[in-house]
Amino acid sequence: METIPAPRITVGVHDSSESDLAVRWGAQHAHAVGGTLHLVHAMVWAELGVSTEPVPGITDSGVGYAAQQLLADSTAIAHEIAPDLEVTSETVDGNATAVLVGASRAADVIVVGGRGLGRVMRMVMGSKSLALAARAYCPVVVVRGDIAIDGPIGLVHSENDAVIARAATLAAAYGVGVNVIVAAETPPERAEQILDHVASVVAQTSDRVDVGEVLVPKAKGPRGLVDASEGTSLIVAPAPQETGGPEHAGVSQDLAAILRFTNTPIWIER
Secondary structure, eight states: OOOOOOOEEEEEEEEHHHHHHHHHHHHHHHHHHHHEEEEEEEETTTTOOOOOOOTTTEEEEHHHHHHHHHHHHHHHHHHHOOTOEEEEEEEESSSSHHHHHHHEEEEEEEEEEEEOHHHHHHHHHHHHHHHHHHHHHHHOEEEEETTOOOEEEEEOOOSHHHHHHHHHHHHHHHTOOOOEEEOOOOHHHHHHHHHHHHHHHHHHHHHOEEHHHHHHOSSSSSHHHHTTTTSSSEEEETTTTTTOOOHHHHHHHHHHHHHHOOOEEEEEEO
């Protein structure tokens, strides 16, 4: 019988509290799906001509040592969440986005932290997350807000059944249900049609997942979608290059803004 390898959850690690949160989420997810955790730290110093070697005459010094210590600390954080979890780590020379795109070839999902910065920098970081999501070879998760919420999966409406199936698979692993989030001003009849279709796809994927309600934001734009997602444990959305019907197109256009405003981890499905 062919052995199916355990899912590999890869987390991009840097020196910040947001990165620590991403490691915690990655460890939780790996434990829930029976996977392994791989930590990657991108080293830009070589490209900038900065030596990573220890300072002569000073032990435990230099950016190379600091990177190894960062990975050791991140491994300890992961083991606080799941003591028996298999954790590996590495440093890779290069820009963070390029390094993570490369790492995505061997990963089942790439996880990064959403930085708690000001409005302008949130726009920059949001664009970097979208750039990663557009180029990665696997789904990308941007971790923000409270990762301890045990509410349902919030599925952003997509015409792609693979995105719906992913939400169902995640819900089954977490032991929660699925709610569907549609664009603002979606007519009630259309919203019910979407809910019925999602329920059909979910039932084909798992008989252990309940589809709850369809959520129609009260306001247009990302704020409305974020408000509709309150109480969810994870938002699942299509990758930015995907297209679909009018409702789906409106949601996709708001994805960059959702990354700046949401207080819930968001899974961007490739």
